[in-house]
Amino acid sequence: MGKEKLLILDGHSLMYRAFFALPQFTNSEGIHTNAVYGFIKMLLKMKEEIKPDYIVIAFDKKAPTFRHKEYEDYKAGRAKMPSELNEQFPIVKELLQMLAINIFEIDGFEADDLIGTLSKFADEKDIEVFIVTGDRDALQLATDNVKVVINKKGMSEVEIYDKNKMIEEYGVTPTQFIDVKGLMGDKSDNIPGVPGIGQKTAYKLIKEYGSVESVLENIENISGKKMKENLTEYREQAVFSKRLATIMTEVPIDIDLDEIKSKKDYNSEGVRELFKKLEFKSLFDKIVENSEEVNNQDEDKKEEVNEDIDVDYEYIENSKDLSDLTNKLDKTIYIKFEFNDGNIYSKVEFSKIYINSNDKVYVLDIEKMNEEDASRVVNILKIIFEDEKIKKVCHDAKMAYIVCNKHNIDFKGVKFDTKIAAYLIEPSSKDYILKDMIAAKFKANLSGNDDEIKIKEAFYIKEIYEELEEKIKNLDMEKLLYEIELPLVGALAAMECEGFKIDKQKLVELGKEFKIKIESLEKEIFELADEEFNIKSPKQLGKILFEKMDLPVVKKTKTGYSTNAEVLEKLKDKSTIIPKIIEYRQITKLDSTYVTGLKKVIDEDGKIHSSFNQTVTTTGRLSSTEPNLQNIPIKYEMGREIRRVFVANNEDSVILSADYSQIELRVLAHIAGDENLIDAFKHHSDIHTKTASEVFKVPVDEVTSTMRSNAKAVNFGIVYGIGAFSLAKDINVSRKEAKEYIDTYFERYPSVREYIDNIISQAEKTGYVTTIMNRRRFIPEIQSRNKMIRSFGERLAMNTPIQGSAADIIKLAMINVYKEIIKRNLKTSLILQVHDELILNVYKDELEEVENIVRNEMEKVIDISVPLEVDVNIGETWYEAK
Numbered sequence: 099m100g101k102e103k104l105l106i107l108d109g110h111s112l113m114y115r116a117f118f119a120l121p122q123f124t125n126s127e128g129i130h131t132n133a134v135y136g137f138i139k140m141l142l143k144m145k146e147e148i149k150p151d152y153i154v155i156a157f158d159k160k161a162p163t164f165r166h167k168e169y170e171d172y173k174a175g176r177a178k179m180p181s182e183l184n185e186q187f188p189i190v191k192e193l194l195q196m197l198a199i200n201i202f203e204i205d206g207f208e209a210d211d212l213i214g215t216l217s218k219f220a221d222e223k224d225i226e227v228f229i230v231t232g233d234r235d236a237l238q239l240a241t242d243n244v245k246v247v248i249n250k251k252g253m254s255e256v257e258i259y260d261k262n263k264m265i266e267e268y269g270v271t272p273t274q275f276i277d278v279k280g281l282m283g284d285k286s287d288n289i290p291g292v293p294g295i296g297q298k299t300a301y302k303l304i305k306e307y308g309s310v311e312s313v314l315e316n317i318e319n320i321s322g323k324k325m326k327e328n329l330t331e332y333r334e335q336a337v338f339s340k341r342l343a344t345i346m347t348e349v350p351i352d353i354d355l356d357e358i359k360s361k362k363d364y365n366s367e368g369v370r371e372l373f374k375k376l377e378f379k380s381l382f383d384k385i386v387e388n389s390e391e392v393n394n395q396d397e398d399k400k401e402e403v404n405e406d407i408d409v410d411y412e413y414i415e416n417s418k419d420l421s422d423l424t425n426k427l428d429k430t431i432y433i434k435f436e437f438n439d440g441n442i443y444s445k446v447e448f449s450k451i452y453i454n455s456n457d458k459v460y461v462l463d464i465e466k467m468n469e470e471d472a473s474r475v476v477n478i479l480k481i482i483f484e485d486e487k488i489k490k491v492c493h494d495a496k497m498a499y500i501v502c503n504k505h506n507i508d509f510k511g512v513k514f515d516t517k518i519a520a521y522l523i524e525p526s527s528k529d530y531i532l533k534d535m536i537a538a539k540f541k542a543n544l545s546g547n548d549d550e551i552k553i554k555e556a557f558y559i560k561e562i563y564e565e566l567e568e569k570i571k572n573l574d575m576e577k578l579l580y581e582i583e584l585p586l587v588g589a590l591a592a593m594e595c596e597g598f599k600i601d602k603q604k605l606v607e608l609g610k611e612f613k614i615k616i617e618s619l620e621k622e623i624f625e626l627a628d629e630e631f632n633i634k635s636p637k638q639l640g641k642i643l644f645e646k647m648d649l650p651v652v653k654k655t656k657t658g659y660s661t662n663a664e665v666l667e668k669l670k671d672k673s674t675i676i677p678k679i680i681e682y683r684q685i686t687k688l689d690s691t692y693v694t695g696l697k698k699v700i701d702e703d704g705k706i707h708s709s710f711n712q713t714v715t716t717t718g719r720l721s722s723t724e725p726n727l728q729n730i731p732i733k734y735e736m737g738r739e740i741r742r743v744f745v746a747n748n749e750d751s752v753i754l755s756a757d758y759s760q761i762e763l764r765v766l767a768h769i770a771g772d773e774n775l776i777d778a779f780k781h782h783s784d785i786h787t788k789t790a791s792e793v794f795k796v797p798v799d800e801v802t803s804t805m806r807s808n809a810k811a812v813n814f815g816i817v818y819g820i821g822a823f824s825l826a827k828d829i830n831v832s833r834k835e836a837k838e839y840i841d842t843y844f845e846r847y848p849s850v851r852e853y854i855d856n857i858i859s860q861a862e863k864t865g866y867v868t869t870i871m872n873r874r875r876f877i878p879e880i881q882s883r884n885k886m887i888r889s890f891g892e893r894l895a896m897n898t899p900i901q902g903s904a905a906d907i908i909k910l911a912m913i914n915v916y917k918e919i920i921k922r923n924l925k926t927s928l929i930l931q932v933h934d935e936l937i938l939n940v941y942k943d944e945l946e947e948v949e950n951i952v953r954n955e956m957e958k959v960i961d962i963s964v965p966l967e968v969d970v971n972i973g974e975t976w977y978e979a980k
Contacts, residue, residue, distance in 0.1 A: 101226040101243075102528075105150035105360075106213050108231035109157035109201070112137050113190065115232035115249050117183045125377045130182040134190045135378060140230065141199075144247070145360070147882060148228050151528075152358045154216060155194055156202045156209040157187075163208050165342055172342065173287050193372060198364035200357060207349050210235060214345040217244045219353050230256075235279075235287075238345055240264050240272040245886075258886035266823055269305050273653055273660075280310040280340025291339045292332045294324060310340045311651055409557045411459040417474035420462065424482055428455045430489040430513065432559040434532070434552060435498045438465065441724060443597065443707035448501055450549075451479075452556035459556045461549070480507045489513040491563045493532045493555075496712075499591030509588070516559060518583050519566040521713035522575050525875055530713055535562055578871050582909050583712065589916040589928065590710045590720075596927040596939070597705030598727065598744050600696065601975075605743045609693040612685055615736070619682040626675040633682055636661045649673055685736055692730070692740045699725050710931070717898055718873050718905035720931055728932045732980075741977035751926075751941045752972050755979035756952045758908065758934040759967040760785060762817050765903045768962040769870070772849035779964035786810040792846040793839050812839050816850065817900055819893030854896050861895035869902035870960070871910075907960055908934055914955040924948065937976065945972070 116136025124130050145153070165172045194201055202212045210233070217227045217239050227244040229236050236246045237259055246259045264272050282300035283291020295303075303320070307313045314333050317326055329336070414420050432454035439445045451462040464472050482488060483502055492498060494517040495509075502509040520530045533551065536558045546554070570579050624630045627646065631638045640659030643649045652668050653660035663683075669676045699706055706725065714721045722728040731737030746752050763785055767775035778788045790801040790809035801809075808829045815825050826836035844851040858880070861867050866876045875898045879891030912931060915938075919926055926948050930937035936956070940948045949970055956968045973979035 101224060102151040103148055103226045103228065104152040104220045105144055105148050106216055106227065106229045107141060107155045108209055108213060108233060109155045110209055111232040112140055112230065113183065113187065122182060130186055131376050133183055133186040134376065137190055138193065144230050150360050152355060153360045154200045154202055154358050156212040158209045159203050159205050161205040163206055193369065196365040196368040196372065198361040202351065204349065204351060207346065211346040211349050212351065214239055214347040215349040215351060216353065218347040235345065237264060238272050238275045262823065263886065269301065274304050274308065276340055276344050277304045277310045279343035280336050283339055284343060289339045289342050290335055292328050292336050294328045309651060309654065310336050409459055409553055410457065411461060411553045414460050414462045417471050417478060420475055420478045423460055424478060427488055430491060431455045432491045432556060432563065434493060434556040434559060436552065437497055437501065442701065443594065444702040446501060452552055454556045454560060459553045461553060476505050483507050483509050486511040491559060493517050493559060496587050496591050499588055500595055503591060503595045512584065514563050514567065515584060515587060516562050516566055517713060519570055519579060522579060522583065523566065523569050523573065525716045573874060574872055578873055582871060582906060585913045586712065586909050589912055592916065593710060593928050593930065594707050596929050597701065597703065597707040598929050599705050599747050600700050601743050601745045602700065602704065605693060605696060608739060608743060609689065612689040612693060615685055616682065616689065619678055623675060623678050623682065633679065647673060684734055688737055688740065695725060716875055717902045718869065719933065727930055738977060741980060742975050744976035746974055747939050751939050752945065752974060753976055753979040754938045754940045754948065755971045756936045756956055757969045758956065759969055761904045761907065761934050762900050763813055764964045764966060765900050766817055766850065767964050769899055770849045770853035772847045774847050776963050786813060789813050793842045812843055816843060817897060819896045857899060858892050858895050867895050867898050869899050869906050871906040873902050873906060875902065904934065911956045911959040912936060914959060915952055918951050918955060
């Protein structure tokens with residue numbers, strides 16, 4: 099599942115840009131419309147390309163801002179807005195209201211400040227942000243997650259900047275961009291800066307010293323007598339100019355994500371009338387067509403929408419009625435399950451079951467039955483669900499498997515799962531809600547109370563199934579669905595039922611160890627700082643580090659000094675207090691996230707029953723939630739300690755970990771057909787050492803640990819489409835050296851280069867890529883006219899077949915291991931999958947047999963041109979097994 103996206107448009111900037119970029123045309127009433135036309139066109143273009151989940155437009159207000167109050171001449175001398183443009187603002191705001199798009203404007207603050215606040219809010223919630231503007235001041239807001247879309251030429255060409263793009267193009271970080279403005283000033287905003295310092299010099303100084311403050315501290319080291327004099331004389335003006343140029347990110351506004359959602363139900367009739375008045379024929383056709391499709395407000399289109407239908411249904415009120423129904427069921431039944439509590443394994447039960455047989459829906463309300471009759475009903479359901487001759491079509495069958503398992507019911511005959519099929523067809527969709535799928539595919543209005551809607555959903559499952567089954571066949575995904583994804587449902591359900599045993603006492607002890615370590619680190623930090631303070635407070639920590647201890651300032655925020663992880667990493671060698679603070683942060687996070695967090699999710703049986711999701715990632719990988727057991731930290735020793743609390747079920751069993759060795763690189767070797775890579779794996783060479791030998795042009799026995807580490811970064815970087823800039827940063831070499839490493843890699847492994855070129859070309863032509871098992875991922879980004887979006891699409895095209903094929907292989911291996919364990923009637927259970935690793939609870943008297951099963955099924959799961967190798971480890975705990 100991709101990140102949610104927020105689209106922010108800079109209203110004033112884009113209206114200005116449109117006004118001066120387009121001819122000044124008017125409608126028949128003499129109203130100027132060029133700015134409105136250009137603005138709406140840009141809005142539609144951005145919506146189409148970005149497909150945002152949230153959208154807002156920020157405008158300036160006429161009232162003076164806090165900057166005007168601090169500096170009377172702020173923006174003084176600017177030409178007055180042309181009346182022809184001024185008259186268009188009310189029109190565009192009226193249009194935005196009709197389109198149900200939120201407008202943000204507030205007295206005392208510029209649109210930039212609102213944009214900064216909105217983008218920071220979204221960034222902190224891990225929402226991807228796109229700021230569309232013609233004003234380069236917004237570049238200071240760029241981060242890894244916040245993209246600034248700049249209009250380069252008129253309204254047609256744009257360029258997208260994130261943090262890396264800023265550094266690549268300007269040589270400074272987004273926040274240092276403010277420092278540049280502080281030195282050079284800004285004529286358009288009448289920000290003074292330092293006389294005699296232009297753009298070129300400002301960039302040079304900030305690249306060298308990092309900030310305005312650091313430049314001022316190093317005046318004596320700067321060459322040029324006049325520049326020294328100006329910096330000395332105008333030092334306060336430089337700092338003040340920087341403050342004026344800084345976009346505020348903490349404007350006191352209420353941000354409700356539900357309010358700013360990108361809405362489909364807008365006033366299409368109002369838009370139609372206003373567009374007619376403005377004489378926007380081409381835009382009118384496009385926008386009204388969209389509104390009719392969603393809202394069905396055009397009378398001429400209404401006959402295309404199916405009327406809400408009356409469904410034949412019957413309530414099954416007791417076990418006798420259900421027993422009678424078993425004799426009338428069709429060969430294929432369509433089932434919708436409802437559960438009382440899907441989040442707690444020990445409590446989840448069927449609440450209602452809707453069975454569509456012969457186009458009649460039978461409603462089984464188990465919650466309303468008395469305990470005795472409900473027990474009899476479960477026994478009758480066992481007969482239905484275990485009968486393989488009765489084929490079942492469900493939507494999201496996994497929870498049904500889980501509840502059936504709790505009642506010793508072997509859920510058989512599942513012919514199709516509409517949720518999984520929909521995911522395979524459109525893996526990038528946000529969710530696969532049955533009601534929404536019905537509305538989208540059949541334009542059917544499902545009205546009524548909750549129960550009536552569920553009855554209609556059960557009725558429509560049949561039509562959804564027929565539609566999806568045909569698509570799966572046409573896309574040649576039958577093997578993927580029927581041999582991997584559907585069988586996997588039962589295996590995942592069994593894993594969730596089994597759960598992972600937790601040593602509660604060890605968890606408590608670990609919590610105590612963490613607290614002792616935290617207290618010890620606090621004392622050490624206080625001693626080094628020579629005073630007590632709140633280490634968790636960035637403001638207090640900043641004062642200690644940069645004012646009291648006089649450490650070099652790396653980055654400043656609107657509220658003071660930045661003390662984020664990146665800043666601390668750069669200061670690690672400057673003071674012994676920094677490593678202590680880094681360690682303190684790591685352990686406090688581990689304590690709150692895993693010690694406290696895991697305690698909350700231990701079920702009545704002393705186990706954690708995580709949920710494994712099949713329909714989330716676009717690559718086919720599984721994800722784990724409530725809690726996420728795929729994200730237990732292993733980077734630091736204290737993080738690895740968390741795995742000690744995950745233990746075998748009892749004294750008679752152990753934990754077995756089976757991990758594929760370098761599976762993605764092996765898949766790359768196979769897909770690319772590169773003889774050098776294939777040969778390395780066939781001869782069981784250390785692939786990172788071999789690559790180091792090739793890239794650094796030294797004999798294998800002369801490869802150092804640093805060379806091997808750098809080669810490892812190159813190997814995995816190639817898989818993920820890494821560029822010279824990112825590789826240089828990762829392994830701490832110059833960009834030139836990084837480029838040489840990548841070029842040499844492709845010289846040694848030419849088929850990899852050929853594969854990359856071919857897969858990108860294929861994606862450009864077809865719009866998608868596939869895995870070895872024919873899992874398909876559509877990549878619309880690769881056909882974007884925007885260079886940055888297109889580059890992102892190219893990286894997806896390169897990596898998806900590799901990562902997706904690896905995901906398919908581990909899934910197939912899981913299924914085969916699970917089936918073999920069941921077939922042999924073993925006590926052993928699969929309990930967890932972490933990307934390329936399977937974890938099992940193995941009974942000691944079955945250990946040799948299970949290890950053979952695991953190795954055999956994992957290594958022989960698929961026939962490819964390189965051997966698959968598995969590392970197997972055993973221990974009393976997950977920690978020991980790794």
